[in-house]
Amino acid sequence: xxxxxNEHDYYxxxxxxxxxxxxxPALRSVSIHDDTFSPSHxxxxxxxxxxxxxxxxxxxxxxxxxxxxxxQVWSTSLKQLTIYKPLYSGxxxxxxxxxxxxxxxxxxxxxxAAPLLSVxxxxxxxKLEVLHFHGLYSEGTELARFVRKxxxxxxxxxxxxxxxxxxxxxYRNQADTDEDERRKVEISFELQGACKERNISLMD
Numbered sequence: 001x002x003x004x005x006n007e008h009d010y011y012x013x014x015x016x017x018x019x020x021x022x023x024x025p026a027l028r029s030v031s032i033h034d035d036t037f038s039p040s041h042x043x044x045x046x047x048x049x050x051x052x053x054x055x056x057x058x059x060x061x062x063x064x065x066x067x068x069x070x071x072q073v074w075s076t077s078l079k080q081l082t083i084y085k086p087l088y089s090g091x092x093x094x095x096x097x098x099x100x101x102x103x104x105x106x107x108x109x110x111x112x113a114a115p116l117l118s119v120x121x122x123x124x125x126x127k128l129e130v131l132h133f134h135g136l137y138s139e140g141t142e143l144a145r146f147v148r149k150x151x152x153x154x155x156x157x158x159x160x161x162x163x164x165x166x167x168x169x170x171y172r173n174q175a176d177t178d179e180d181e182r183r184k185v186e187i188s189f190e191l192q193g194a195c196k197e198r199n200i201s202l203m204d
Contacts, residue, residue: 029054036086039066046070053106056082061089064096064116075104082111082132091166092116100124108154114166119143128152132159136166137180140187147194158195159203162187 027049037045037059043066045052052074059067071078085092097115103124110117110128114135119142122128131152133143140162147155163171164180176184188204195202 024048025051028052031056033058036060037063039063042066042070046073050074051077053077054080056080058084058086061085061092064092064099067116068099068101071099071104072102075102077106078104079106080109081107083116085113090168114139119146122146122152125152127154129154130157130159131155134161134163134166137162137164137183137187140183141190144187144190144194147191147198147200150198155198155200157201157203158191160191161204 028051030045030049030052031054033056035058037057039060039062042059042063046069050073055074055078067083071081092115094115098118098121099116100121101124103126106127107125108127109130110125111132113133117133117135119135119139122131122143133139135143140160143160146152147158162184164174164176164183165171191202191204194200
């Protein structure tokens, strides 16, 4: 299969992997750290493990379409999903996101940031219990409204953090303004109230 690459400098060649359709039908869990998946790696994983239940991986910025296609394959089996992007890389192309656009009927725990995941997508996760999510300030306000409306009926734990930009160059190098701090406090207050009404544990 060749080297996947790593969190700082992906991908090492080769990234084209051979087809292995149905090679590991019993495989249920994949957790890979310090390596970065390419689109062809994702496609191969869906081919060899069509009933995957748990996945923790890092993907390249060009993997949005491939990830969406793979999630459709796992839409009735996946229970836990954690997706990271390489450190110090740019942002996923927003026009290709979000990756969840169809019901994921068994998904119970998600760790993913915007724009791969959006608040609107959460309505497609009927069994979601645990959500770890980073997004923009506007998504924090939207999430509070979403929770207050009674969406995600099974949600019991929410871990969130909101930023003025998902671009690493912006949030790492530009100090928060007074307005940024005000927005953070406002969002935190709204989420605390919404989660208290629903008896949801909140970490923000």
